[in-house]
Amino acid sequence: MKLTVxxxxxxxxxxxxxxxxxxxxxxxxxxxxxxxxxxxxxxxPFFEPGLSDLLRRNIDAGRLAFTTxxxxxxxxxxxxxxxxxxxxQARGLGADTTYVEAAVDTLVGHLRGDHLIIGKSTxxxxxxxxxxxxxxxxxxxxxxxxxxxxxxxLREGFAVEDTLRPDRLVVGTDPDAQxxxxxxxxxxIYREILETGVPFITTDWATAELVKTSxxxxxxxxxxxxxxxxxxxxxxxxxxxxxxxxxxxDNRIGRRFLNAGMGFGGGCLPKDIRAFMARADELGAHRTxxxxxxxxAINMRRRTAxxxxxxxxxxxxxxxxxIAILGAAFKPESDDVRDSPALSVAGQLALRGATVxxxxxxxxxxxxxxxxxxxxxxxxxxxxAAADVVAVTTEWAEFVHMGPDELDPLVRERVIVDGRxxxxxxxxxxxxxEYHALGGVNRx
Ligand code: NAD
Numbered sequence: 138m139k140l141t142v143x144x145x146x147x148x149x150x151x152x153x154x155x156x157x158x159x160x161x162x163x164x165x166x167x168x169x170x171x172x173x174x175x176x177x178x179x180x181x182p183f184f185e186p187g188l189s190d191l192l193r194r195n196i197d198a199g200r201l202a203f204t205t206x207x208x209x210x211x212x213x214x215x216x217x218x219x220x221x222x223x224x225x226q227a228r229g230l231g232a233d234t235t236y237v238e239a240a241v242d243t244l245v246g247h248l249r250g251d252h253l254i255i256g257k258s259t260x261x262x263x264x265x266x267x268x269x270x271x272x273x274x275x276x277x278x279x280x281x282x283x284x285x286x287x288x289x290x291l292r293e294g295f296a297v298e299d300t301l302r303p304d305r306l307v308v309g310t311d312p313d314a315q316x317x318x319x320x321x322x323x324x325x326i327y328r329e330i331l332e333t334g335v336p337f338i339t340t341d342w343a344t345a346e347l348v349k350t351s352x353x354x355x356x357x358x359x360x361x362x363x364x365x366x367x368x369x370x371x372x373x374x375x376x377x378x379x380x381x382x383x384x385x386x387d388n389r390i391g392r393r394f395l396n397a398g399m400g401f402g403g404g405c406l407p408k409d410i411r412a413f414m415a416r417a418d419e420l421g422a423h424r425t426x427x428x429x430x431x432x433x434a435i436n437m438r439r440r441t442a443x444x445x446x447x448x449x450x451x452x453x454x455x456x457x458x459x460i461a462i463l464g465a466a467f468k469p470e471s472d473d474v475r476d477s478p479a480l481s482v483a484g485q486l487a488l489r490g491a492t493v494x495x496x497x498x499x500x501x502x503x504x505x506x507x508x509x510x511x512x513x514x515x516x517x518x519x520x521x522a523a524a525d526v527v528a529v530t531t532e533w534a535e536f537v538h539m540g541p542d543e544l545d546p547l548v549r550e551r552v553i554v555d556g557r558x559x560x561x562x563x564x565x566x567x568x569x570x571e572y573h574a575l576g577g578v579n580r581x
Contacts, residue, residue: 139215140217141164141213141217142163142217143244144219144220144236146221149167149218152220159301159327161200163202179197185471188297207243215253218254219237219240231416232259238268251280253319264346265346266342269311285310285320287309290349290352293403303335306337307348308339310339311342353406354426354432357409360436363397364397366380375577376580399557400440403467403475404473407433411429442575443530444485444489452552458492459522460483461524465480467479473503478556483495496519525549526550527553532559551568551569553572554574555573558579
């Protein structure tokens with residue numbers, strides 16, 4: 138099948154390559170000419186495990202190409218995925234849907250005949266209905282454009298795996314449509330995946346939009362729940378990691394997303410829960426999602442708690458102290474630094490007068506662009522040179538497996554702060570280090 142994917146960022150570039158891997162003839166479209174130039178020669182403009190091979194293989198097989206041209210997209214075929222960004226509004230909590238509107242407007246201006254647009258971006262409930270009305274107002278009698286919404290659940294770091302082997306596929310269509318071709322077309326696009334038994338949930342637009350934002354709100358709540366419990370654990374000297382193991386054995390609760398520490402960040406959870414609250418307010422449901430304000434507040438408090446912990450355990454004043462920050466990405470296996478707790482902590486420590494040196498295996502370039510006042514090292518060993526405190530802020534495997542003896546001869550003080558509760562405390566303590574975990578004692 139001939140497909141276009143509009144917006145070639147983390148979601149879109151992965152989606153385009155995965156659709157080509159399924160055997161479709163795919164054209165990726167983006168307004169960023171530099172990104173398109175790199176993708177066209179098989180270069181992934183961000184770090185995502187496995188994506189580079191997939192991209193090159195499908196470009197070489199002639200199933201995948203990229204362009205900045207909307208007329209080319211309109212000519213390529215009749216099925217168009219939309220994966221452009223929906224960031225937080227510059228002045229408000231709501232989602233900025235102007236990129237989605239611009240992409241749809243531009244595309245529709247070039248379409249003739251029958252087309253299907255499948256939205257994948259995360260949007261506030263009601264967006265698809267508004268967009269369909271917008272599309273209908275811009276098309277004439279010989280053009281029919283149907284809109285479906287199929288939210289994306291991929292995780293950065295596992296994006297290829299999640300796209301090719303999703304937990305479920307969700308598709309929402311116009312509940313008032315007389316006849317919809319969308320479900321049958323989407324069924325055909327994903328046939329290979331659906332044949333493996335992946336649940337296929339077909340519903341109306343509003344439900345599909347809400348599935349995505351509800352899923353993210355639930356995940357964010359689970360993280361903030363355990364972080365709130367960790368605040369209590371700190372007061373009474375209890376171990377939140379053991380507690381999470383114990384409650385996680387209850388399969389009604391489950392252990393995943395119960396890791397206390399510096400909280401969530403990235404380009405999705407923080408802005409998605411805010412957009413969800415803002416949309417509920419617009420709909421008059423003012424108190425309904427009030428608890429998400431608390432989820433957000435608990436999450437942001439973790440960053441300040443990490444800064445304060447580093448300051449407290451540092452054996453000299455922050456002014457004049459060297460702090461090594463291990464990790465800049467919002468999570469391991471990603472170079473994404475959007476709303477990264479690690480960088481927020483690094484930035485706050487620098488503002489308090491510390492000399493902060495950051496190392497991240499993949500995210501240093503993105504981090505440097507966002508926080509030019511920080512120092513960046515090209516290895517963990519360089520970052521910790523003469524450090525008064527070593528702070529682990531992203532749980533990259535190389536930090537988790539790092540041994541104290543590697544760092545011993547390099548640091549000024551043997552003090553380590555585990556912002557992700559991902560280290561083995563007894564190993565550090567046995568080597569004569571002062572080990573501190575964010576969220577209180579860690580006896581694991
Ligand atoms: P991104 O910023 O990496 O990519 C967005 C891309 O859209 C950019 O390359 C940008 O140049 C392009 N773009 C903007 N306006 C355009 C236009 N008019 N025409 C063509 N291209 C345009 O963002 P992302 O992380 O890929 O997220 C995209 C959407 O997917 C968001 O709604 C996000 O919430 C959602 N989502 C993201 C993830 C994730 O893990 N990144 C997971 C699930 C859902």
